[in-house]
Amino acid sequence: MGGFFGVASKNDAVLDTFFGVDYHSHLGTRRAGMAAMDPELGMQRKIHKIENSPFRTKFERILDEMEGNTAIGCISDSDAQPLLIRSNHGLYAICTIGIINNNDELVNQYLSFSGGHFGAMTTTGVTGINASELVAAMIDQKSDFAEGIKFAQDKIDGTASILILKEDGKLIAARDKVGRIPVLVGKREDGYCVSFEDFAYKKLGYEDYKELGPGEIVEISADGVELLSPARKKKKICAFLWSYYGYPTSCYEGINVEIMRYRNGQIMAKRDKELGLAQDIDYVSGVPDSGTPHAIGYSNESSVPFARPFIKYTPTWPRSFMPSNQKERSRVAKMKQIPVHDLIKDKKLLFVDDSIVRGTQLRETVEFLYENGAKEVHMRSACPPIMYGCKYLNFSRATSEMELISRATIMELEGEEGFKHLDEYSDASSERGKKMRKAICEKLNFASLEFQTLEGIVEAIGLPADEVCTYCWNGKG
Numbered sequence: 444m445g446g447f448f449g450v451a452s453k454n455d456a457v458l459d460t461f462f463g464v465d466y467h468s469h470l471g472t473r474r475a476g477m478a479a480m481d482p483e484l485g486m487q488r489k490i491h492k493i494e495n496s497p498f499r500t501k502f503e504r505i506l507d508e509m510e511g512n513t514a515i516g517c518i519s520d521s522d523a524q525p526l527l528i529r530s531n532h533g534l535y536a537i538c539t540i541g542i543i544n545n546n547d548e549l550v551n552q553y554l555s556f557s558g559g560h561f562g563a564m565t566t567t568g569v570t571g572i573n574a575s576e577l578v579a580a581m582i583d584q585k586s587d588f589a590e591g592i593k594f595a596q597d598k599i600d601g602t603a604s605i606l607i608l609k610e611d612g613k614l615i616a617a618r619d620k621v622g623r624i625p626v627l628v629g630k631r632e633d634g635y636c637v638s639f640e641d642f643a644y645k646k647l648g649y650e651d652y653k654e655l656g657p658g659e660i661v662e663i664s665a666d667g668v669e670l671l672s673p674a675r676k677k678k679k680i681c682a683f684l685w686s687y688y689g690y691p692t693s694c695y696e697g698i699n700v701e702i703m704r705y706r707n708g709q710i711m712a713k714r715d716k717e718l719g720l721a722q723d724i725d726y727v728s729g730v731p732d733s734g735t736p737h738a739i740g741y742s743n744e745s746s747v748p749f750a751r752p753f754i755k756y757t758p759t760w761p762r763s764f765m766p767s768n769q770k771e772r773s774r775v776a777k778m779k780q781i782p783v784h785d786l787i788k789d790k791k792l793l794f795v796d797d798s799i800v801r802g803t804q805l806r807e808t809v810e811f812l813y814e815n816g817a818k819e820v821h822m823r824s825a826c827p828p829i830m831y832g833c834k835y836l837n838f839s840r841a842t843s844e845m846e847l848i849s850r851a852t853i854m855e856l857e858g859e860e861g862f863k864h865l866d867e868y869s870d871a872s873s874e875r876g877k878k879m880r881k882a883i884c885e886k887l888n889f890a891s892l893e894f895q896t897l898e899g900i901v902e903a904i905g906l907p908a909d910e911v912c913t914y915c916w917n918g919k920g
Contacts, residue, residue, distance in 0.1 A: 444688060444837060445540040446470035447606045448643060449515035449614045452634030453665045456514040459647050461505050463636065464516035465498050466643035469690055471518035477502065478525045478536035479511035480612050486534055487511065490523045512634075512665065515608045521837055524575045525608070530583040532591075534610045537582075539575045540639065541602030541619055542837040546572055549598060553580050578603055588615050589660050589671035596620040596658060602835045606637060614663040615671070621679040622657030623835055623912055625695045634665040642692040654696070679912040679920060681836060685904050686826045687733055687797045698905055701736050707825055707903035708740025708795060711895050716745065721793055721821045721891050726750035726786060730796035730808065737825040738795040747793070752786040752812065755779045780811055788816030791890075795823045799883075799894075802848040806887045819890040827897050827916040828879070830865045835912065835920055852882045869897070869916065 446467030450456035457479050464477065475498045476490035487509045491501040498518060517524055517538040525536040543549070550572055581598060582591030588607065592615070596603055602623050607615040616637040618626040629636045629649030636644045641651065655661065656674025663669075684695050691701040715721055727742040727749050729735030742749035756779050792812065799805060799822075809820050828849040844850050853861035853868055856878055861868065867875040871893060884892045897916055901908045914920030 444470045445517060445519040446639035447515065447517040447538050447540060448638045449606050449608065450634060450636045451513045451614050451663045451665045453512065454633050455510055456512050457506060457509050460514040460516045461502055462647055463638060463643045464518060466646065467518045467639055468498050471520045473521065474519045474523045475501065476523065476525050477505060477514060477516035478608050479509040479514040480608055480610065481511035484510060486527060486536060486610065488525060488527050488536060513608055513612045513614060515606050522573045522575060526573060526575045526579065528579045532583060532588060536608040537575050537579050538606050539578050540604045540624060542835065543574050543577060543599050543601045544834055545600040546577065549577060578605060592617045592660055593672060616655065616663060617660040618655040618657060620658040620675060621677050623679055623681045626655040628652040628668060635663050635668060637663060640690055640693050642690065678910045680910060682900060682904060682911050682913055686900060691736060696906060703903050704736035705740035707895060707900060708737040709744040710899045710903055711823055712741040712744035715893065720893060723791060724793045725790040726752065726792055728752055728792055728794050730794050731755050733797040734795050734825065737797065741795055750786045751783065752792060753780045753782045756781050782815045784815060787812060789818050791819040792817055793821040793823065795825055798826045798829060799824045799848060800829055801846055802887050809888050821891045822889045824894040826900055827894050828869050829915050830869065831915050831918050833915050835914060848883060852879050856882060
C-alpha cells in the first residue's frame with residue numbers, strides 16, 4: 444500500500460511533515476521519502492529504504508537537512524518517491540498511491556510520440572518504470588496540472604491518488620477517480636495539510652477541513668484551498684480500509700475504523716447465534732492485531748468473555764523484519780507468539796481474523812494453540828471469502844488468485860469448473876459453500892469456520908452498497 448502527507452504553512456513545514464508521514468508507517472515497509480521547497484534552498488528531497496528500520500530512525504535528522512514552508516512525504520511498499528520532475532510545468536515533486544495495471548501500454552503510447560525516456564530499474568514493479576514517473580509523464584502532456592491529472596487518471600487502469608509539491612510553494616492533491624482510497628485536508632491557523640489518515644493531522648493540531656471526493660483536485664497554500672476540478676459522481680471506496688489496513692483511530696467518509704470493526708463482530712455473533720453455531724465457547728479472541736476489534740464486537744454481542752490466549756512479542760521482532768526463507772519466516776512467526784497457558788489449556792476458543800488469504804500463518808497459529816493444550820479452535824473471518832486478487836490497490840494482501848485459499852480449495856474440490864460457481868462457494872448455506880468451509884477446516888485444523896457475509900460487512904461499514912468496492916469478494920469493483 445502506501446500513504447502520503449503534505450503541509451503548506453506560514454511557518455516551517457518539515458517537522459509536521461516528518462510526523463505526519465511517520466503516522467502512515469502502518470501502510471508501507473519498503474520505501475519512504477520527503478521533499479521540501481524553500482525560496483533560498485530550492486527543492487530538496489530525501490529517500491531511504493525502511494525495510495529493516497522504521498521511518499523515524501531513517502529521517503530523524505531531517506530538520507538538519509531540509510527546510511521550507513511547504514513539504515510532502517510518503518511511505519510506500521513499492522516505488523522510491525517523491526520524484527523530482529522538471530517539465531513544461533516547471534520543477535515539482537510528486538508522489539502517488541495506488542497501482543497501474545496498464546503500465547506497458549501507457550509507456551509505449553508515451554514513447555511512440557514523445558521522443559522522451561524513462562529511468563529504468565527504478566522500482567520493484569514488473570515493468571521497471573517508477574509509477575510516479577509514469578504519472579508525471581502523463582500529467583506533462585497537458586497544459587496545466589489539473590487537466591494533466593484528469594488525463595492521467597482517465598488513462599490509468601487501476602488507481603492513482605496524487606500529491607504534488609510545486610516550485611511556487613503550493614501543493615496539489617488529487618483523490619483517485621472513484622475514491623477507492625481517502626485524501627483529506629486539515630486546517631490550522633498557520634496553514635493546511637493533506638493526508639491519507641485524518642488522525643495524523645489531528646495529532647499535530649489540525650482540524651478537519653474537507654475530505655476530497657472521487658477525482659477531486661485542489662491546490663493548497665498556507666492561505667487557503669482552491670478547487671481545481673470538482674468531485675466525480677461515481678464512488679467505490681475500498682471496504683478493506685475498515686476491515687483490515689485502515690488504522691483503528693481513522694475515519695473514512697465519516698465512519699470510524701474501530702467502531703466499524705465492533706459492529707462487524709456483532710453482526711457475525713448475531714448470525715452464529717441465529718444458526719446455533721459455536722455457542723459452547725470459553726473465550727472469544729482476535730488474531731492480532733486487526734482481528735482484535737472484530738473479536739471484541741463478537742464478544743460483546745455473544746456475552747462470551749474476550750481474552751488473549753497468546754500475546755505477540757514485538758519489541759525485538761518488528762513487523763518490518765521478516766526473513767525471505769519460508770522456514771525462517773515460520774520460525775519467526777512462532778517466536779513472536781507467547782502463550783498464556785491458563786487461557787488455552789482445555790479451553791474452547793473462537794478466534795476472529797480480519798480475513799483469511801493463504802491460510803499458511805493461520806494454520807501455524809492454530810497448531811501452536813493445540814500444542815499448548817487448546818480443546819477446540821473455531822475460526823471466524825471478518826470478511827467474506829477472498830475470491831479475487833485485488834487489481835485496484837497495491838497492498839500486501841493482493842496476491843495471485845491461485846494462492847488464495849478459497850480458490851485453491853475450490854480447485855481441489857471441483858477443478859476449474861468450480862470457478863463458474865464462486866457465488867455459491869461464497870454462500871455458507873449452499874452445498875458448495877458448505878463443502879469449501881469443511882475442506883478448509885480440515886486443511887487448517889479448525890473446529891468450525893464461518894465467514895462474514897457480503898451483506899454483513901457492507902452493513903457494518905454503513906455506506907450504500909454501490910459506493911463500496913467489494914471486488915476481492917465478488918469481482919465487482
